[in-house]
Amino acid sequence: MRTRVLLVAVAALMLVPVSVWAHHAFAAEFDATKPVKLRGTVAKMEWINPHAWIHMDVKSDDGKVTRWMVEAAAPNAMLRRGFNQDSLPVGTEILVDGFRAKDGANRANGSSITYPDGKKLFIGSSGTGAPVEQ
């Protein structure tokens, strides 16, 4: 995969305020106090504007499978950074770090995805007013 995402080698760079990445404000849609970690497989990838959406099946400890929708950045921005239509094929196992929707639905804003081999990619979209993952 030729996705280019940044190694955050210099901590200071993270202090640079993130510009308005999102088509909308983070806080209007997602809850900064509800971070989520979703482990599952890609069920469908929607490369749509103004934000791409990952549909994924998340299996809980009791074996129950729940479908989640995860918002990513604008597809054009992701494409320019090396993502393409083959980057997240159905069945891909991923771990998503993000924040849950304010309305409590199984929907989240995604900040990064981690593959089983530990490689981690930024997919984040909403930089406005968003907290930093701890």
Next chain:
Amino acid sequence: MKHRFLLSAMLVGIAALSMLAAPIAAQQRPANSNASTWTPPKTPWGDPDLQGIYTSDDYISNVPFARAAQYGTRLYLTDEEVAAQQARVQTAAQNALQEFANPNANVGTGPPGHWGERARNAPRQTSLLMEPEDGQLPAMTAEGQARDAAARRGRQGAGTALPADSWEGYTYYIRCITRGIAGSVLPVIYGNGTEIVQGPGYVMILQEMVHEARVIPIDSRPHVGSNIKTYMGDSRGRWEGNTLVIETTNLLGERTGIGGNGGGVTFSDAAKITERLTRTSGDTISYSMRVEDPKNFTAPFTFGFPIKQEPGYQNFEYACHEGNNGMMNQLSAARAQEKADAEAAKQK
């Protein structure tokens, strides 16, 4: 937050100074420009050929709209200042070569600022504003200020956590309707592509984000009637030497503003917009937009920047409304917030 520079510029209240502004032509080009010696190609029918796909990425974030006080009336950076900008551009390019995030990266919900689209060349300007000479946005008229405030109060669902009652409480950008004539061209964090296509008698300009295509007749036909007003207005083009001059009127007032994606203080329905596009080298167009709007602003102003062709750069499709899940999600988030607030109030 994207409106901040505009608000502060307004507060400066430089109406008097702006009246003294010198003609901007003299300061529109850096000293080392080859614009005076370079001859642009012509289309088969003899018009200057501007066609191609350009981007304003070089001005994404390094150049503010209004000028920092330290530069005074100086529009262009010195060679030393350009070198410093070049170093920043190179550092960002170097960072972008790293393929994966560190597994322990402290990631926010958005990627780091240098993850996205970025300048490839050092910008040379101190501000996007070229006129007035001090690089500050002229003060708004009292009437314009009141109209602007009222219009934008109704669209506060965007950019804040304030819950909106309906989709109409969001900006035209959030609603995927328009970024407006100024908001479409100002550099933003991504999607800064501009495609220009010419045919005999017409120029078409397409902006990637929100994909507005303007088909501009190059003749002296009169503008449409004053009762017809649209988000992008009614444009007429003409050639002045090698420069394409586009005059636009018939704009809907107070819908979009003088800021990226149509944010910022708004212009009125009386605004007259004059854009100038001059190809200054094989890959660069000098672009500027002059806004004359006596109803909302105490003086005219001009902003501008070069747009540039880059190897491999292309415009991508941007159908926005169809996939705008965020609109529905924000409204359901607002209702959930109201319910939670009401329950919290009951328990008190």
